[in-house]
Amino acid sequence: MQKITTDALVQKAVELLNNNTVSYVLGWKKGEFDYDITPYVFKDEKTLKEEFIYSDFCGVNLSKYLVAKTKELAGKILVFLKPCDTYSFNQLLTEHRFNREKVYAIGIPCEGMLDIDKIKLNLEGISSIVETKEGVKVNTLDDKTIELEKQAILLEKCKNCKSKKHYAYDELLGEEGDVLDNNRFDEVAKLESMTAEERFEFWQSQLSKCIRCNACRDACPACTCEKCVFDNPNSGIENKSPANSFEEKLFHIIRAFHVAGRCTDCGECSRACPQNIPLHLLNRKFIKDINEHYGEFQAGLEVGQRGPLVSYTTEDVEPSDVFNKGE
């Protein structure tokens, strides 16, 4: 598959800006380093040409930004969507979170995004990162060059990519990909096969790292409530001091439960987590359970889907039977 270049995207965006199809461009903006890229709303051709970028570090899912931006800005917004972002895009439309009329979506191919934290594990003092065919070449401050293979430094969410196919767009740049076979539930199954003590140990060690920064909530495209239960000062769970206690578990169970059936498994929670907690494993557990007990379901395949937790059948499995499998 031909890789899409930053220039091609800028050219398209400038064209649409100039013929007044759109007034704004939601994309990724260069940062101080090659890897610190932020979502940004571009308003004119000049900044687009100077600062727009699409590289291996554009892991951010732009769908969620549409919720705020379509309300805030008067004109039409151009947004670039990677395949997995289109699921979130559809899911947000299903939930009536933004006006489709105000958005011009362009689907762009993605070959997996990189995790800077994983690169940093291998070396110190990055001066620049150059993309190569097999991965990246990292130049360090002490004039060394280190080559890293792509598979080893992919974001957690990209390691088990579920699809290269776009489910929503007005226009597609590059070639359309396919839905991929993936083994994204393997890690969940591995945890399930452990004993309760081992599972508890695992999650205790992971979730006790949580600093309750709420990044997972804020990055999640499914978490778009304007009033969140975790912002309630009387909830008794907003305390910030990290303690090896039930509070973190309660937060993460509720966070995952609240998006159960709506989570598209885009993996933003794990990407955003500054503590590198594998939060996607909680969401995937729900997806796996839903698939097993209520039939295969992928959120965001089309607009208007009814989620599995807001519907039922009279023959549903009893809660006690959910446990009894396997043992």
Place this chain on the structure above:
Amino acid sequence: MQITEHKPLIVAFCCNWCSYAGADLAGNNRLNYPADVKIIRVPCSCRVNPMFVLRAFQKGADGVIICGCHPGDCHYTSGNYYARRRMAMLFSMLDYLGIERERTRVEWVSAAEGAKFSATMNDFVEKVTKLGKNKRLEDLRCKK
């Protein structure tokens, strides 16, 4: 210091139309069930937010049981069907996090089943007592 047997704290969410009346019937019929069970009346089993269950544990419950009308008999037609899916997911998640699965249960008890209510509670309390204190879910900051 005298070592006393651990008395569990059980929270039972009972739907107003079936299970709560079932508990009432158990009382009228002089059927025993342990005093460790604290009943919270809810309008329907689907009123039970997953947060209620977790908060109960956080505040020191050793077991949580949710009782509702039998599937098909919901006063509001379909509330317990939703509750069934929700609680199946929630309890499966708790199990995934390594919480003992005997600490949670969903049971369907109708208004005519006082005996079932009493038997269920006796059984549940016995199992939770065996598990002992709920160490995995306690939140020290919620302790008095």
